[in-house]
Every structure is written in structure tokens, then in C-alpha cells.
Amino acid sequence: MLDYVIGKYNFWIYAVLMMIGLYAMMGKKNLVKKLIGMNIFQSAIILFYISTGVKTGGATVPILMGHAQEHGHQAIDVAGYLNPLPHVLMLTAIVVSIATTGVALAIIILIYRRYNTLEENEILKIRKDTGV
Amino acid sequence: MIIKSTVDMTRQSDDVIVKTLSRLLIPFIQIYALYVIAHGHYSPGGGFQGGVILGASLILLVITYGLDNALRRMTERLNTILCSLGVFIYAGIGLLCVILGGNYLDYKELDQILHVGIAQARSLGILGVEVGVGIAVMAVMVSIFLDIATGGLPKK
Amino acid sequence: MAEQFPALIIVVPLIAAFFIPVIGWWKKQLCYPWVVAVLVVTFISSLGIINTIMTTGKFSYRLGGWAPPWGIEYALDYLNAFVLVIVSFISLMVAVYSKKSVEDELPEKTAPFYTLFLLLVAGLLGIVVTGDVFNLFVFLEISSLSCYALIAIGEEGAPIASFNYVIMGTIGACFYLLGVGYLYIATGSLNMADLAVILPNMYHSKIILVAFAFFTVGVMVKGAVFPLHIWMPDAYSTAPSAVSALIAPLMTKVAAYVMIRIMFTIFQPRFSVETVPVMTVLGWLSFIAIFAGGIKALAQTDLKKMLVYILVAEVGYIVMGVSVANKIGLTGAILHILNDAFMMACLFLVVGAISYRIGTRDIHKLHNLNKIMPFTMGAFTITALSMAGIPPACGFFSKWYLILGTIEAGQWAFAAALLCSSLINAVLFFRVIECAYFKPMEPAYANDGGETHMVQRDEAPLTMLVPIVIMAAGIILLGIFSGNIISSIIQFAVPASF
Amino acid sequence: MIWQLDLILCIFVIICAIAAITIKDLLAAVIILGAYSFFMCLLWTEMGAVDVAFTEASVGAGVGTVLFIAAVSKTKRRSKD
């Protein structure tokens, strides 16, 4: 049990981060807060992916060093480099996350223009009052 | 209904220190961004990161020197064209590979026009693609920032 | 050239979309013909693909020339070729239709609108055509992002609806991404075909189970399956009419496609049906969805809102077909993807045309609409009959297979739900038809023009009418030829493991 | 990969995340989000994902925060929860 908790503590931490993000996305009334939660959620997922690429035992960043560059034919030690694939995927995910944030912020500005508030419950109230 | 006056991030800053320092820093930021794009093969970084930094340098320009000054350097139209151009470079390189007889984005076909060997052709293909990404990301970042910070480019 | 169709079908709309902002600066009027021309090319490519598949069988396309588990692969089989044709055809029709409604609703934003329109279509096509789970996520985001923006420029209340959609959609996409991550941890692969080979050895694993759960929930959010549909009614009903006509039929259908893909291609039916109780849960959720959607729709007076709630129920149909997990039920589900895409598209187009001409969508204010817009109302009636499951319109046939599927699975309640739902649909649509065809003018209204006041015929403009009529005709033709469609395509599209 | 550093960074990240969603001043929350991104970026560097860390530094802590600030300064700074 102890091993279950400690040996994989980082997974626990990602889970906690994701929960925080998800809670903020759904539970917070303020729209910007929701977006902050969204960013936290997304980066927690990214963290999760990155940690799948980790290799213990002397693996370094996935950039070929030194002479290996010149002598491409010599065998490259696979265990010496981290797994590049999750990094690639997460680059894309970060981009997606910033793009989503940008669009969402633009929508927030549209909302603010119309209702002059960013609190979800107030907006709902205004909408109910105006009957739309 | 009184709309609370909001802070305008695109007004010219009246702080001389900020203005001067950013003036001095921007060219270096830009060259660093281009360095990041060009050296994506050897070091961390690449088109996306470089593009973001390049965009950030322009955003800095907008924040310190105001929207109109910045737009004189990078007009709305140019920005839009760069957005499209960047992505088009990427997609266009892919399409070029198709035209040269390979599959989509198969850079080894570029060897036919570059005459450098397959691995080098791929490397150059990657570079070209990164440049496209950089341009697109730069333009888009600036565009998004302008839209959000000004609420859609108000009066001149 | 033919072997390049899979690449072209995505790349052509993408590249075309990149040109639109430039075209918009130059000459605004050119955007529309450009989009239509591009979508025609796309449609032809999709036909080319399905033709290739029907003559030579399924094939794959390697992007960048890299072998599958390492590079990205397009795996084309009957199922996605079929959905491709649907998506490209309906988007073409909506594009043709969009001219007047865009001029009317968004006069100053033509260029960005059409850019996003094409990007949305490209994203949807990409989701369908790709054979890589992560690539699917990327295209999912392309389509979602353009969707958010397109919805947000709708009428009053659209931005907040769109924001809710952003939140829910991001949760869905992130869950999907988490699912991909768990699968990746367990298998190290991202290729669907590769996953399908690796996975059967590890069905007992909890990781796989969790991955499956996240996939399911993520796709359910995107596809607005019942309890996770809450974002959808507002978003779809406030969007501009051309947009809702595009996304309402396609977004949900593509999500349903992804669901079928995940459940029966990546995972074997053996896993999806036996190892996890998800099918039962899904079945009952769709059961509730069918009723809840129908009942909510009954409460609406806004025609578009009503359609949106019906869409919830229709998604329930497809999910129900998936959840019974037998060959005939799945046939019904796939056929319903086609039929419902047509019906929904037609209905939303009609509603758009009505609000363009009459300026209202209140179902109680549609008096004499059959005289004002006879063709539009004709199309509406045909679609309504189809929705109510009246043969020979296509809705009947998908319902028929779905019912057969539920009976074969022994789920009597589901069959009953399907039947009740067609009754609810009948009530919903006959309310409108009754009002449009049989209710005379209201006295107060009639007094203005007097008894002799003849209602002027004021049909929707041709660019709107043509797609509507084509869709309506399509509904009948699909019904009549549903046998041929099943025997030549869907029969093979049902995953082979059944 | 030093697990002590890893743990400390993780804890910082969680603290930042909680702070970012609880603080009522949105501008402060956004800045804390920037800090969160920065810690994230450190964490990734420490895990060897330099490219991703670089991207996060430029995007999450850079442009992302700027966009947030722009939006907050364009709207309201106070939040009610």
C-alpha cells in the first residue's frame, strides 16, 4: 500500500491537479476562473503524458549529442535518450490549449460586452429577466 | 448602465523606462526567436516556440508603443496575409511532395529539386515547415492579442 | 491521382481555407463561389474514395511515407468512406445554402466566416478519415474551435452558450486525450490498427478499462449523448442558421462515428460488450435520452430549439443502435447516421429559410406557411414524416433496423422507446404541420387584410431552396434505396468482428 | 531526475493551482497561473522534456498570461468566487 502511494506519487499529484482543474471548470461561477481551471486541467494532462516519456537510468533529453551527429550509422543507445513521442504529442496539446484559451477569452469579451458581467449566475439571471 | 472604464493595454505607455528598454530589447528578442526557429534541429525549440517569441516581441511593441505605432509596422492586412501564408507554406510543402510524386508531406521527394540527398532533403523540409509554422504562429498570436486587448481594433 | 484522394480530401479544404482571408481582402463576393467549388472537389474526392474501396477494398494512406505505427496513417474502409461521403455532401449543400443567410446575418464577416466554415468541414473530414488516435484529437480540436467561434456569433445568448460549449467541449476533448494517454502508457502505440492488434492481450488490465471509460465519456460529450448534452441545445439553437445546419447534423454524427470506431475497431466488441457494462449503461442512457429529448422538445415553442432537443433523441437512437452491439443494430445505427444527417440538415435548412423569410421561428406563428413557401414546407413535411418513421422516407428504415437490433438483443424496453419516440416525433411535427397547413389566419391577423386577403407566395431564394429540395428528395431516395445502400456499403462497414 | 526536486515542484504546482482558482482578484489569479505554468515548465525540464518546457515557458507563462491579462483588463477584475 505504501508502495502504491509513494512509488507512484506523481500520478497521484496529476490526478489531484486534474481534479482541481475539472472542479474549477465546472464549479466556479466566474468565467475567467473556469478558463484558469481549463488551463490547469490541460497542463495536468500534459504533465501526465510527459511523465510517460521518462526513463530512469541515465537517459537524457532527446537531442543527439556529440559525435553521434556526425556518425549517423553507429548504433544509438536507445536507453540513453528519453522517449520523444510524448513530447511531440504534448507540443501539439500545448498549442491546442493556448488556441482554446484564446478563443475562449474572445468569447468572454463578447459576453462581457453583452451582459457587463462575468459571473455565470448573474448572466443567467439577466437572461431570465430579459426573457431570452 | 454605466460601463466601467477598462484599462487599455494598447495605449502608448508613458513610462520612459519601459519604453526605452523594450525598444532596445525587441530586436534581440526577435533575433533570438529567429534563432530558435532556425536551430530547431539542434537544440530545443522550433517553429512554434520561435513564432510565439516573435509574436511576443510584437505584443511587447504594442503594449509599450501603442496600437497605432505597432500597426504602422505590421498592418492588419499584412498580419492576415502572414497568418495564411505561414500555414500555406506548411501545407504547400506537403502538396509539393504530392506533386513530385510522393505521399503528402513526404519530404524525401524534395530531393528532386534540392539535390542534396534524402536525409538532407528531409532536414530542409523540416526547416521549411518550421518557418511556416513560425510565421503563422507569430501572426496569429499578434492577431489574437490585438483582438482581445482592443476588443476588435477600435477607432484610430 | 486517385491514390492521393485521401490526402486531398483534407488538404484541399484546408489550403482553400487559408486563401479565403486573402480573397476576402481582395473581393468579398468571391468567397462564396470559392467555398462551393472547393466543397464540390471534396465531394468528388470522397466519391472517388468510396469508389476505390468498393472496387478494390479497403486501403491505407501513409502520410509522409512513414510506415504505420511510426507515422500517421489514413485507414480507409467502408465505414469511414461512407461517413466521408455524408459529411462532404451535407457540407456542400449547406455551403450552397449559406449565401443568403450569411449575407443576411453576418454581412461584414463573410471572409472569416467561410474560412472557419471550411476549416470546420476539414476538421470533420479529418476526424473521419484518420487512422491515428492522436491525429483524431487534433482534427477534433480544429473542428471544435471553429465551431465555438461560429456559434458565438449567433443571436442573443450565443456567446454564453458557446462558452459553455467551450468548457464542455474541452472537457470532452481532454478526456479523449486522457484516454489516448492511458492507451499509450499501456501499449506504446497510437495507431488504431496497431492498437487493435495489441489490445486483445490486455483486456483484463485496469489501465485499458480506464482508457475506455475516458474515451467513452469524451466522445459522449462531443456527441451530446444524453446526460452530457446540456451544452448543446443552447449552442445549436442560437448559432447562425447556416452554422447550425452544418454542425447539428454533422458534429453529432461524426462523434457517433468515433464512438463506433473506438468501441468496435480499436477495442474488439468482445471487450466493449463483455468486459465492461458500458453497453448496458449506454443503452439505458440513450433510452432516457430518447424520452427526455422528446419531452423537452414538446415544451418548446421555438422551432429551432425543438429540433435541437429532437437531435438529442436522435443521437440517442444511434447510441442505442451501438449499444445493442449486434450486426443488425449496428447496421441500423450506421444507416441512421446517414439518414439523420440528411433529416437534420434538411430541417435546419428549412428553419433557416423560414426565419429568413418570415422572421420568426415560433411554431404558433407559422400560419399559411404552405401558401407562402410551398416547396420549403413540402420539404419540411417530407422530413417530418421521415422523422416520425413513416415509410418510404428514410427515417423508417433506420428505425426498422434499430428495432430489429434491439429485439435481437432482447431489449424490449429499447424497442418500445424507439416506437414511442417516433410517436413523440409525430406529435412534434404534426403540431407544426397542422399550424402551417390547416390553421386559418388568426382573426386579429386576418382582419388586417380582410377575408379576401390572399397570402402572397414568397418562397425562399433559390440558393436556399435548391439544397432544401435536394435534401428532401434525398430523404425519399435514401428510403427507397436503403436496401441497396445496406447491401453495397453498410453491410461491409459493420466491423468485421461481428 | 531527482525525486526530491520533483516532489517539491509538484507541491508548488499544486499550491499554485489551488491559489489560482481561489483568489478573488482575477489579475492576481492570472499571474499565479503564470507562476503555475512556470513551475510546470521547471517540472518538465527536470523530466527531460526540454522542448515542451520551452514551449510552456513561452506559451503558458508568456503569451497565455498576456492574453489573460488583456482579457481581464478589458473586462472585470473582481471575481465573486
Added chain:
Amino acid sequence: MKVIALIAAIMTGALLIYGIEEMPKWGDPNSPASSHVSPLYIQEAIEKTATPNMVTAVLADYRGYDTLGETTVIFTAGIACVLMLRKKRKGGGD
């Protein structure tokens, strides 16, 4: 809403933690993630693409299509903001 959010978050967390149990050991070089597809990238990248940074090689070449998608996502976001917010500027453009 807060309660629902809390429940959803806790359920998600529970699901995540449920899956943790059978995860490969943290940083295991022989885990499937590190041993199925990725070794080839590490071995081949320099030879096939002359790019020492494997991340770049994979990003722009092996999975270049993803990156095209990614760029398109960014482009989409830019155009989306233009569509939603951009107003006509007096005197600027048409």
C-alpha cells in the same frame, strides 16, 4: 452546480487513481510506452532526417501531419478571434 462539479471531479479522480494501480513503474525504460514505437525514432531520426533533435524530427516529419493540424488549430483560433471580435476599422482596409 458546485456539488455536481465536486462529484464529477472526484469521480474523475477516482477513475484516474483506479488506473494507476497497474501502471508501469515510473520511468521504467522497458514500459510499453518506451519500448514499442519510440526506440525506432531514437535510432533512426538522425540517419533518416539528419536532425539531431528527435523531438523536431518526430514533430515535423514522422508526425508532421499532426503538426500541420496543430498549425491549423492556431490559424483557426486566430480567424475565430477575428470573426468574433474584429470590427471594421475606419479607413483601414475594405
Added chain:
Amino acid sequence: MEVTILVQAADESFRILEESRNRARQVLDTAARLTSEAQILQRKRVEAIFKGAKQTKADVIKFISTFILLMGFWLLLSGHYDLFHISIGVLCCGLVSHISHNLLFANPRAGDMRVIVKRFIVYVPWLMYQIIMSNLHVARLALWPKKLIDPKIIEFKSKLESDISMVTLANSITLTPGTITVDVKDGVFYVHAVSKKVAEDLMTGEMEDRVAHIFMEADHVYVQDILDMAPIFVELK
């Protein structure tokens, strides 16, 4: 009777005279105005040509110096000195210099760069010395806090003119421990000083003088400017 007629005639003739004089004056005025307008236009044109020529020359210089600076930076960063990478570097530097040359050297009155750089290099050790000295002072303050700490904001009007010099001064003040530049507004510095001694040190104005010296301001004639202008004047004449 005659008298009245005479008077009338005289009045009339006076009036006519007056009118004609007025008209003549008007004509003269118009002529004068037109000439002066023409002159102003002429002068403006000359000024424009002069300015444009000056601008172009300054631009070229700015471009080249920016380019050199950036290229140095690039080479420092790059670490790949083959033809391919250097040519990319040249391309990039050219691009950045083109779009940003008027940022790095925005002030046309910046004077001779060589002189500035030389003087700046001389200035740096002095600044270092100052920093060390005030470090010691602040350390003493920190150790015996009660006696000497007397924080206050002092303000003074600087004689510096250009932005760059003011920024240098402000940063120098901030760099020296104990003092922080809070704000600079229209040449007035608001500095937060931690004790009386640092405030007095600052108020002696030595640092300001040195900065002014670097940038050749306030007590310097703009020799370079005149040298710049001379050939253009010659050409124009």
C-alpha cells in the same frame, strides 16, 4: 449754396480717394500674402528634401549598425559556423534589422555611437564601484537597523534630455542598493532612498553628470549633428 456744393464735391472726391487707396492696399496685401505663401511652400519643400535625405542616411547607418550588433548576437547564440547556418543568420539579421532598425537606435540625436560606447565602458567600472560601496552601506544598515534607516522618496529634476540617458540613470540608481527609481515623469525622478546618506550621495548629482557625459548631453554641443548636416547644406546650395 456754392459753399455747400463745394463741400459736397470735396467730400465726394475724398471718398473716392479713400476707396481707391483701400483697394490698392487690398491688392498689395493679396500680392504680399501670395508671395509669402509661396515662400513658405518653398521653404517646406526644402525642409522636406533635407529631412528625407537626412532620414535616409540615418536609416542606412542605423540599419548597418543594428545588423552588425544582431549578427554578433546570432553568432554568439548559434554555435554552428557552417555556410548554411551563417547565411540563415545573415538573412534573419537582415530581416530583423529591416523591421526594427528604428527601434534599437530610435533617437536621431544619439550622437556618435563610438564615443558613447567608449564612455559607457569607462562608466561601468565606476558604477560597479558605487554598487559595492553602497552594498557595504546597506549591509551596515541591515546590521544596525535602528539608527540610520530613514526611508523617504526624494524627487529631483534631471537635466538629462534623451530617453536613453534617463533610462541609464534610472537603472543605475536602481542597481545601486539602497535607492530605487520609482518613477520618471517628464524628466523628474522619484527615487526611494533607504537612508539619508544614500540620498545625499545621489543628490550630489555625480551619477547624473557621468551619465550626461556618456550621452554627450546638456553640456555638449552636438558636433556630430552639425557634421551630418554640413554636406547636405552644401548639396542643397
Added chain:
Amino acid sequence: MDVVCSSRPLWAVLVSMIAAFLILATGEKNRNIRESWTIIAALIKFLIVASMIPLILQGKVIEYTLFTFYPGICLQFRVDAFGMMFGIVASSLWIATSFYSIGYVRSLNEHAQTRYFFAFAMCLSSAIGIAFSANLLTLLIFYEILTIATYPLVAHKETPEAIIGGRKYLVYTLVAGCVLLFAIAMTYYLTGTLDFKAGGFIGEGRGSNGILILLFIMFILGFGVKAGIMPMHEWLPTAMVAPTPVSALLHAVAVVKAGVFGCLRVILYVFGPNLLHDLGLWILLAYFISITVVGAGFLALGQDHLKRRLAFSTINNLAIIILGAILLTKSSMTGGIIHLANHAFMKITLFFCAGAIYVKTHKEYVSQLDGVGRQMPMTMGAFAIGALGLSGLPPINGFISKWFLCLGALEAKQIVFLFVFLTSAMLDAAFFFPIIYNSFFKKLPAGIVPHFDEAPMLMVIPITITALLSIVFGIAPDAFVRFFSIASLAVQNILGAG
């Protein structure tokens, strides 16, 4: 049994459908052309149907397969003796109804005539489709088309009560359609086929007795709604708000007969006499139907509205037909099948008369009819013939069918049902005789002088013809189209197979 492949059944169905669209295309402006389409189509249809009689009488079966929906299910036409019976009735009476309708709508100057004739033609088309369908699914398709096509006719008047009537009609029939759909799906699941087979096919499937009973109940419920079996009859009197030709069509020719036809198909061709005997279902149904027979008769007595009285009479007679079939003896079946035709002729006469009276005098209630016979002797004469026929008096054709039915009851050794038949005949007499008596012999209210004033010729001629035909068929049941031979052939097939 020889099978002949011919597209004639298809054309018989299509002819009126094509006519319907021609009518729609011609529109309101060219009335004569529009109505000539109706008549031409009616004649052609009759000729096509009649041309198939000789083949049928030779014991052959005409088949035509249009599409295959799914392995084992086709859209298929098959003309057998029983279907021929219904087909010939429907197509021949359509001619009469067409002429009559033209007279009716023109003299009342109805609105929306194009819609009226369109729906009318569609109804006939689907009625023929029902008659000639080869399997349950085809039957269902046409059955649903019939439902929908009838709706505009019921709600034709566009008054609130017409709309309510339409609504009620739709609710009843659509619910029935759903039940049927389920039952058919179930049947397919059990047996893997839906093709009708003389003597039944469902017993060969894998259904347990309980499920078969359930299925039977569902089938009867489904078809029974249109046939007006007692608890589900409510829509029929309400639908009397429709114009009289529609009522005639509804109650005599197409709609209710389609229900009865469906019931008989199920009883005789899906379940078959043997199975029903084995399950003991027949006796239950027979008692159940008897309630309708007697109940409807008593209810009819209480109606003052003429058309409503006729409606209850219809319910009564339809129940008799079903009762005849369910008694499962040779004579009773023959009687039932032939009553299908005979009742049609008599009832249509009665409705035509009611319409003619309404057109001329705007009288709708039985109590108002005093002395009408003197004003409209031809009409009332025909009315008398129809009424007497229904009461089973020779030499009118009602006598023959009732005779066979009574014989059947004796054959089945169920004296109860003999009394049911007799009671029904009595009741028929009881509620028709007063009308005839009053109209001819009762004094008019004081001050009104009766004068000879018949309805327009276009109405009177059809009335006369149908009345005369009733007599002719009563004297020579095998005249012209040989009803009797066809009916006995059908019975022979069923019993022979069983």
C-alpha cells in the same frame, strides 16, 4: 402455385401516385385538367387491376420485386386471390368516388381542392399497395402512407373540430403503426421472413406460445385501430367531420378496409387457421369481436348525426367481416371475404347519399330528414337499397355474405355467433328503417313544400351505379369481376395449405 412475374402490380400502385403528382403540378388554376388526371388514373388503374383477374382465377400468383432491403426482406408485390379482392373493390369504387368527389367539391366550392385530390390519389395508391403487398413490411409501408395521406383529408375543413378530428385520427393510427412495426420486427426476428403464406408461416418460427399470443394481440391491435374494433374505434365517428366523399373512402373503401384487410392477412396468412386453433386464440378473438358487433349496433341507434350513425354501422360490419374470418370455417371465411366487397358497395352508396343530401339541403341529422325522400327520390332510393342490403335482405348482395357468415357460424358449431350475426342484421335494420320511413312517408314540417330537387348529375350517377351494382352482385355474385370465385379461391388456398 404458379408464379408469374409481371410489373403490373407496380403500375397499378404507381398510376395514381403519378396522377397525384400531376395533380399537384397542375394546381388550382386548371381545374378540368387536374380532375381529368384523377379520372384517367382511376380508369387506368381499374383496367390494370381487372386485367390481372383472369390470371388469378387460373390459380396463378403475380409477383414483382422492387428492392431488397435486407436479406429476406424485399419491397415486393404479390397479387393473390385475397389481395385481388381488395384491389378490385378499391380500384373500381375509386372511379365512382372520383366522379362523385368532383361533383361534391364543385358544388360546395371547397377550398384547397388540389390538396384534396392529391391526397385522394395517394390514398388509393397506397390502398392498392396494401392489397398487393407480398410481405408484412411492404404492407406496413403502404399502410403508413395511407395513414398519412388520409390525414389531410380528415382535417380538410380546417375548422377546429376538423383539426381535432385529424389529430385524433393521427394519434390512433400512428400508435397502431408503431405497435405494428414492433410486431413485424418481432415476427422477422422469430421467423427470418415476412412473406405472406396462405395458411400462415409464423408457427414455423421459434416463438414460444406466449410470445405468439402477444404478437397476435399486437397485430390485431395494430390493424384493429383502422378496422375500428371496439375500444379503438373512437377516431372513426370523430373523423366524420371530413367531406363526405372522404368519409365514403374512409369508411367504405380504403382506410377501414385496409385495417380489415390487414387483420385478415394476419389471421389467415401470418398465423393461419391451424395455429390459431392450436393456440385457442380464435375463440377469444371471436368473443371480443362480437362485443364490437353488438355494441356498435346499439351505439348507432343512439346517433342523430347521419354520418356518425353510418360510421357506427361501418364498425359493426367490419367487425362482422373479421368475425367471419376468425371463425375459421370455409363458409364463414368466404362470407367474410365477400362481405369485404359487398359492404364496400353498400356503404359507399349510403355515404354518397348522405353527401348528396348535405350538398342539396345542408342537413346532417337524422331527425331533419323527414320528407327528404320526396325531394330527392333517386338518392333516397339508393339509400334504401344500401340500407336494406346491410340488413341482409335479398336480393341485395348483403344477403349473400350474411348467409355465408351464418352458415359458417353453424359450421363452427358456435350458435352464439349465429345469434351475433342475426342480432347485427336486426340492429342494422333497426337503425336504417326509421330513416327510410321518415324520409319517404313522414310529413314535412308545415309550410315547406317538397319539390323535386336532386343533387348534381355527377353525384347522382355514381350513387345510382353503386346501388345498382349492389343489387346485381346480390343476384349474380359472380358477375363481371367474379367476386365469388375469387373469394372461394382465396379460401381454398388458405384451407388447402393449412
